[in-house]
Amino acid sequence: MQWGDRIGRRLKLQDMHILLATVEWGSMAKAADRLAISQPVVSRSIAGLEHTLGVRLLDRSRSGIEPTIYGRALLNHGLAAFNELRQGVKAIEFLADPTAGELRVGTSEAAAGLVCAVIDRLSRKYPRLAFHVKLGPPPDLQDRELRARDIDLIVGRLPSADPADDIETEILFHERICVVAARASPWSRRRKVALAELVGEPWALPPPESFPGALIASAFRACGLDVPRISTTVLSVDVECMLVDTGRFLTMLPPAAILFSTKRLSLKLLPIELPIQPWPVGIVKLKNRTLSPVAQLFIGCAREVARPLARRK
Secondary structure, three states: OOHHHHHOOOOOHHHHHHHHHHHHHOOHHHHHHHHOOOHHHHHHHHHHHHHHHOOOOEEEEOOEEEEOHHHHHHHHHHHHHHHHHHHHHHHHHHHHOOOEEEEEEEEOHHHHHHHHHHHHHHHHHOOEEEEEEEEOOHHHHHHHHHOOOOOOEEEEEOOOOOOOOOEEEEEEEEEOOEEEEEOOOHHHHOOOOOHHHHOOOOEEEOOOOOHHHHHHHHHHHHOOOOOOOOOEEOOOHHHHHHHHOOOOOEEEEOHHHHHHHOOOOOEEEOOOOOOOOOEEEEEEEEOOOOOOHHHHHHHHHHHHHHHHHHHOO
């Protein structure tokens, strides 16, 4: 099948748009209604696509319309093509007015403070920029939103294994975990503190089955200690910080979570070295995907904001 001879002159974006709408709404009648065209136009458009490609794209049944394996393959790549066109239009808009544009960012709660610091800096300089932030575990964001192109990039903990073939990563800094107390806590006035001294204190920690919870448990065991009884189990950095700010609780958090997210709170990192290997935090994006000028601005600003953390050992 030759692109120039058979496909390039016959495959139209309008036909792809109609096919996408038909699959999305499950029937030609609903697609026609949504697109404000007649049902025969929808039928002819899809029939023309099937004739051009030489394969059946849709299966019709009592329950509605479903794409065939050929239709699904065309839709997957068609979505990417429409996304690239949308990015191209946004790039043109940005070049025409460099103070406007939008960006969709995925991040975890632990890295949300860094994302907010970048957004704050950019929005001060470019007040017409619009940002959409999606919270969730980085692996889930990568497998769903990023690959579906519902977000432009992810900021968060990078996977320990090599990234997939379609994924590109950039390390901003290596994160560690620290014991956190309120500045009013007696522990904050100590120059030297041993982790063994804190086992009996009230702790506000993430559940043991979560990534940070398992990491914290390994830190206690590596020091030859039993994991302390958790007074409050919570998978929320903000809630942990608010509990610690009461002066009664302790927790373990990355320094970045304190630096960027809790300036309004009086918290302090205790001088305890934990036997935990630092893990990389950075940016995750799709390979061979054209980034908008706003995304490039965001990445450049993220490097600047994270530079002090990258210099820490």
